[in-house]
Amino acid sequence: MSEQVKVVVVDGNTLVRFGLTELVGQEPDLELVGEAGLGAEAMPVVATTQADVLVLDAVLPDLDGLDVAREVRGRYADLGIVLLASDGQDDVLFQALESGVSAFVTNTAPTEEVLAAIRHAAVPGTSFTATGLARAMARRAEPATQLLSPRETEVLSLLGQGLSVRAISTALCVSLSTAKTYVARLYEKLGASNRAQAIMNAMRLGLLESS
Missing domain, CATH: 3.40.50.2300 (Response regulator)
Known part of the structure:
Protein backbone atom coordinates (compact mmCIF):
# COMPACT_ATOMS: atom_id res chain seq x y z
CA MET A 1 0.00 0.00 0.00
CA ARG A 139 -21.07 -26.48 14.10
CA ARG A 140 -24.09 -24.49 12.97
CA ALA A 141 -25.00 -27.24 10.51
CA GLU A 142 -24.81 -29.94 13.19
CA PRO A 143 -28.11 -31.13 14.63
CA ALA A 144 -28.58 -29.41 17.97
CA THR A 145 -28.90 -32.77 19.71
CA GLN A 146 -25.28 -33.56 18.75
CA LEU A 147 -23.98 -30.32 20.25
CA LEU A 148 -23.82 -31.58 23.85
CA SER A 149 -22.41 -34.74 25.36
CA PRO A 150 -24.71 -36.86 27.56
CA ARG A 151 -23.01 -35.42 30.68
CA GLU A 152 -23.42 -31.85 29.41
CA THR A 153 -27.07 -32.54 28.68
CA GLU A 154 -27.47 -33.73 32.27
CA VAL A 155 -25.76 -30.58 33.59
CA LEU A 156 -28.02 -28.42 31.42
CA SER A 157 -31.09 -30.14 32.82
CA LEU A 158 -29.92 -29.49 36.38
CA LEU A 159 -29.18 -25.85 35.57
CA GLY A 160 -32.66 -25.56 34.12
CA GLN A 161 -34.06 -26.86 37.40
CA GLY A 162 -32.34 -23.99 39.19
CA LEU A 163 -29.58 -25.98 40.89
CA SER A 164 -26.42 -24.17 41.92
CA VAL A 165 -23.02 -25.43 40.77
CA ARG A 166 -22.41 -26.85 44.24
CA ALA A 167 -25.78 -28.65 44.14
CA ILE A 168 -24.92 -29.98 40.69
CA SER A 169 -21.63 -31.40 42.00
CA THR A 170 -23.60 -33.19 44.74
CA ALA A 171 -26.24 -34.47 42.32
CA LEU A 172 -23.59 -35.85 39.93
CA CYS A 173 -21.33 -37.11 42.73
CA VAL A 174 -18.35 -35.14 41.40
CA SER A 175 -16.07 -32.53 42.94
CA LEU A 176 -17.04 -28.86 42.88
CA SER A 177 -14.09 -28.18 40.58
CA THR A 178 -15.31 -30.82 38.11
CA ALA A 179 -18.83 -29.42 38.22
CA LYS A 180 -17.48 -25.95 37.48
CA THR A 181 -15.60 -27.38 34.48
CA TYR A 182 -18.78 -29.01 33.18
CA VAL A 183 -20.72 -25.77 33.51
CA ALA A 184 -17.95 -23.70 31.87
CA ARG A 185 -17.78 -26.12 28.94
CA LEU A 186 -21.56 -26.00 28.60
CA TYR A 187 -21.54 -22.19 28.57
CA GLU A 188 -18.85 -22.21 25.88
CA LYS A 189 -20.79 -24.58 23.63
CA LEU A 190 -23.96 -22.55 24.03
CA GLY A 191 -22.19 -19.23 23.49
CA ALA A 192 -23.30 -18.05 26.92
CA SER A 193 -21.63 -16.16 29.76
CA ASN A 194 -24.15 -16.91 32.52
CA ARG A 195 -26.91 -19.31 33.55
CA ALA A 196 -29.81 -17.26 32.16
CA GLN A 197 -28.16 -16.88 28.78
CA ALA A 198 -27.27 -20.58 28.65
CA ILE A 199 -30.84 -21.62 29.40
CA MET A 200 -32.24 -19.15 26.86
CA ASN A 201 -29.86 -20.34 24.12
CA ALA A 202 -30.56 -23.99 24.96
CA MET A 203 -34.31 -23.39 24.67
CA ARG A 204 -33.80 -21.64 21.33
CA LEU A 205 -31.85 -24.67 20.08
CA GLY A 206 -34.51 -27.05 21.33
CA LEU A 207 -32.18 -28.57 23.92
CA LEU A 208 -34.31 -27.54 26.87
CA GLU A 209 -38.07 -27.22 27.22
CA SER A 210 -39.62 -24.26 28.96
CA SER A 211 -41.28 -25.15 32.23
Whole structure:
Protein backbone atom coordinates (compact mmCIF):
# COMPACT_ATOMS: atom_id res chain seq x y z
CA MET A 1 0.00 0.00 0.00
CA SER A 2 1.40 3.37 -1.02
CA GLU A 3 -0.19 5.26 1.87
CA GLN A 4 -0.41 4.27 5.50
CA VAL A 5 -3.67 2.75 6.67
CA LYS A 6 -5.18 4.98 9.37
CA VAL A 7 -6.36 2.86 12.31
CA VAL A 8 -8.58 3.63 15.31
CA VAL A 9 -8.74 1.24 18.28
CA VAL A 10 -11.80 1.12 20.56
CA ASP A 11 -11.47 -1.28 23.50
CA GLY A 12 -12.60 -0.89 27.10
CA ASN A 13 -9.72 -2.95 28.49
CA THR A 14 -6.82 -0.52 28.99
CA LEU A 15 -4.11 -3.19 28.73
CA VAL A 16 -5.60 -4.74 25.60
CA ARG A 17 -6.03 -1.32 24.01
CA PHE A 18 -2.42 -0.46 24.83
CA GLY A 19 -1.25 -3.71 23.27
CA LEU A 20 -3.24 -3.09 20.10
CA THR A 21 -2.04 0.49 19.74
CA GLU A 22 1.56 -0.63 20.25
CA LEU A 23 1.10 -3.41 17.69
CA VAL A 24 -0.30 -1.03 15.08
CA GLY A 25 2.35 1.58 15.81
CA GLN A 26 5.16 -0.85 15.00
CA GLU A 27 3.94 -1.52 11.45
CA PRO A 28 5.28 0.83 8.72
CA ASP A 29 2.13 0.52 6.59
CA LEU A 30 -0.24 1.24 9.52
CA GLU A 31 -0.78 4.47 11.44
CA LEU A 32 -2.60 4.74 14.75
CA VAL A 33 -4.71 7.91 14.50
CA GLY A 34 -7.04 7.49 17.47
CA GLU A 35 -8.14 5.34 20.38
CA ALA A 36 -11.04 5.18 22.84
CA GLY A 37 -12.34 3.07 25.69
CA LEU A 38 -16.08 3.58 25.19
CA GLY A 39 -18.44 2.65 22.38
CA ALA A 40 -20.00 6.12 22.45
CA GLU A 41 -16.60 7.56 21.49
CA ALA A 42 -16.21 5.37 18.39
CA MET A 43 -18.22 7.47 15.95
CA PRO A 44 -16.66 10.84 16.96
CA VAL A 45 -13.09 9.53 16.82
CA VAL A 46 -13.67 7.87 13.43
CA ALA A 47 -15.14 11.11 12.09
CA THR A 48 -12.36 13.29 13.50
CA THR A 49 -9.50 11.11 12.30
CA GLN A 50 -11.03 10.01 8.96
CA ALA A 51 -9.83 6.50 9.79
CA ASP A 52 -9.60 3.69 7.26
CA VAL A 53 -10.04 0.87 9.79
CA LEU A 54 -11.81 0.63 13.16
CA VAL A 55 -10.63 -2.14 15.50
CA LEU A 56 -13.54 -2.67 17.88
CA ASP A 57 -14.09 -4.91 20.91
CA ALA A 58 -17.41 -6.77 20.98
CA VAL A 59 -17.80 -6.13 24.72
CA LEU A 60 -17.51 -2.48 25.74
CA PRO A 61 -18.18 -0.83 29.13
CA ASP A 62 -21.10 1.24 27.84
CA LEU A 63 -22.44 -0.30 24.63
CA ASP A 64 -22.64 -3.56 22.71
CA GLY A 65 -19.80 -3.66 20.21
CA LEU A 66 -22.04 -5.14 17.51
CA ASP A 67 -24.50 -2.25 17.90
CA VAL A 68 -21.61 0.18 17.55
CA ALA A 69 -20.41 -1.68 14.45
CA ARG A 70 -23.86 -1.46 12.85
CA GLU A 71 -24.14 2.26 13.61
CA VAL A 72 -20.68 3.03 12.25
CA ARG A 73 -21.26 0.88 9.17
CA GLY A 74 -24.50 2.74 8.47
CA ARG A 75 -22.60 6.04 8.43
CA TYR A 76 -19.34 4.93 6.79
CA ALA A 77 -19.84 2.38 4.03
CA ASP A 78 -16.14 2.13 3.12
CA LEU A 79 -14.73 1.96 6.64
CA GLY A 80 -13.00 -1.30 7.52
CA ILE A 81 -14.27 -2.78 10.79
CA VAL A 82 -12.38 -5.47 12.69
CA LEU A 83 -14.38 -6.97 15.57
CA LEU A 84 -12.59 -8.61 18.51
CA ALA A 85 -14.43 -11.23 20.58
CA SER A 86 -13.85 -14.17 22.89
CA ASP A 87 -13.20 -17.69 21.63
CA GLY A 88 -16.18 -19.91 20.97
CA GLN A 89 -18.59 -17.05 20.32
CA ASP A 90 -20.19 -18.47 17.17
CA ASP A 91 -23.31 -16.33 17.62
CA VAL A 92 -21.21 -13.17 17.72
CA LEU A 93 -19.27 -14.30 14.65
CA PHE A 94 -22.43 -14.79 12.60
CA GLN A 95 -23.92 -11.52 13.85
CA ALA A 96 -20.68 -9.79 12.85
CA LEU A 97 -21.00 -11.28 9.38
CA GLU A 98 -24.57 -9.99 9.10
CA SER A 99 -23.64 -6.56 10.48
CA GLY A 100 -21.24 -5.63 7.71
CA VAL A 101 -18.08 -6.17 9.75
CA SER A 102 -14.99 -6.68 7.57
CA ALA A 103 -13.13 -9.13 9.80
CA PHE A 104 -13.65 -11.11 13.01
CA VAL A 105 -10.71 -11.98 15.26
CA THR A 106 -10.65 -13.68 18.65
CA ASN A 107 -9.00 -11.97 21.62
CA THR A 108 -6.47 -14.80 21.82
CA ALA A 109 -5.44 -14.65 18.15
CA PRO A 110 -1.73 -14.28 17.37
CA THR A 111 -0.55 -10.78 16.44
CA GLU A 112 -0.01 -11.83 12.81
CA GLU A 113 -3.67 -12.74 12.55
CA VAL A 114 -4.79 -9.40 14.01
CA LEU A 115 -2.57 -7.48 11.59
CA ALA A 116 -3.80 -9.56 8.65
CA ALA A 117 -7.40 -8.75 9.63
CA ILE A 118 -6.62 -5.01 9.78
CA ARG A 119 -4.98 -5.07 6.35
CA HIS A 120 -7.86 -7.09 4.94
CA ALA A 121 -10.35 -4.56 6.31
CA ALA A 122 -8.40 -1.67 4.78
CA VAL A 123 -9.55 -2.63 1.29
CA PRO A 124 -13.08 -1.22 0.70
CA GLY A 125 -15.60 -3.75 -0.53
CA THR A 126 -13.47 -6.72 0.45
CA SER A 127 -15.09 -9.93 1.65
CA PHE A 128 -15.65 -10.92 5.26
CA THR A 129 -12.81 -12.86 6.86
CA ALA A 130 -12.71 -14.79 10.12
CA THR A 131 -10.39 -17.52 11.27
CA GLY A 132 -12.53 -20.44 12.36
CA LEU A 133 -15.49 -19.47 10.15
CA ALA A 134 -15.52 -22.87 8.46
CA ARG A 135 -15.57 -24.65 11.84
CA ALA A 136 -18.34 -22.36 13.07
CA MET A 137 -20.37 -23.06 9.93
CA ALA A 138 -19.91 -26.79 10.49
CA ARG A 139 -21.07 -26.48 14.10
CA ARG A 140 -24.09 -24.49 12.97
CA ALA A 141 -25.00 -27.24 10.51
CA GLU A 142 -24.81 -29.94 13.19
CA PRO A 143 -28.11 -31.13 14.63
CA ALA A 144 -28.58 -29.41 17.97
CA THR A 145 -28.90 -32.77 19.71
CA GLN A 146 -25.28 -33.56 18.75
CA LEU A 147 -23.98 -30.32 20.25
CA LEU A 148 -23.82 -31.58 23.85
CA SER A 149 -22.41 -34.74 25.36
CA PRO A 150 -24.71 -36.86 27.56
CA ARG A 151 -23.01 -35.42 30.68
CA GLU A 152 -23.42 -31.85 29.41
CA THR A 153 -27.07 -32.54 28.68
CA GLU A 154 -27.47 -33.73 32.27
CA VAL A 155 -25.76 -30.58 33.59
CA LEU A 156 -28.02 -28.42 31.42
CA SER A 157 -31.09 -30.14 32.82
CA LEU A 158 -29.92 -29.49 36.38
CA LEU A 159 -29.18 -25.85 35.57
CA GLY A 160 -32.66 -25.56 34.12
CA GLN A 161 -34.06 -26.86 37.40
CA GLY A 162 -32.34 -23.99 39.19
CA LEU A 163 -29.58 -25.98 40.89
CA SER A 164 -26.42 -24.17 41.92
CA VAL A 165 -23.02 -25.43 40.77
CA ARG A 166 -22.41 -26.85 44.24
CA ALA A 167 -25.78 -28.65 44.14
CA ILE A 168 -24.92 -29.98 40.69
CA SER A 169 -21.63 -31.40 42.00
CA THR A 170 -23.60 -33.19 44.74
CA ALA A 171 -26.24 -34.47 42.32
CA LEU A 172 -23.59 -35.85 39.93
CA CYS A 173 -21.33 -37.11 42.73
CA VAL A 174 -18.35 -35.14 41.40
CA SER A 175 -16.07 -32.53 42.94
CA LEU A 176 -17.04 -28.86 42.88
CA SER A 177 -14.09 -28.18 40.58
CA THR A 178 -15.31 -30.82 38.11
CA ALA A 179 -18.83 -29.42 38.22
CA LYS A 180 -17.48 -25.95 37.48
CA THR A 181 -15.60 -27.38 34.48
CA TYR A 182 -18.78 -29.01 33.18
CA VAL A 183 -20.72 -25.77 33.51
CA ALA A 184 -17.95 -23.70 31.87
CA ARG A 185 -17.78 -26.12 28.94
CA LEU A 186 -21.56 -26.00 28.60
CA TYR A 187 -21.54 -22.19 28.57
CA GLU A 188 -18.85 -22.21 25.88
CA LYS A 189 -20.79 -24.58 23.63
CA LEU A 190 -23.96 -22.55 24.03
CA GLY A 191 -22.19 -19.23 23.49
CA ALA A 192 -23.30 -18.05 26.92
CA SER A 193 -21.63 -16.16 29.76
CA ASN A 194 -24.15 -16.91 32.52
CA ARG A 195 -26.91 -19.31 33.55
CA ALA A 196 -29.81 -17.26 32.16
CA GLN A 197 -28.16 -16.88 28.78
CA ALA A 198 -27.27 -20.58 28.65
CA ILE A 199 -30.84 -21.62 29.40
CA MET A 200 -32.24 -19.15 26.86
CA ASN A 201 -29.86 -20.34 24.12
CA ALA A 202 -30.56 -23.99 24.96
CA MET A 203 -34.31 -23.39 24.67
CA ARG A 204 -33.80 -21.64 21.33
CA LEU A 205 -31.85 -24.67 20.08
CA GLY A 206 -34.51 -27.05 21.33
CA LEU A 207 -32.18 -28.57 23.92
CA LEU A 208 -34.31 -27.54 26.87
CA GLU A 209 -38.07 -27.22 27.22
CA SER A 210 -39.62 -24.26 28.96
CA SER A 211 -41.28 -25.15 32.23
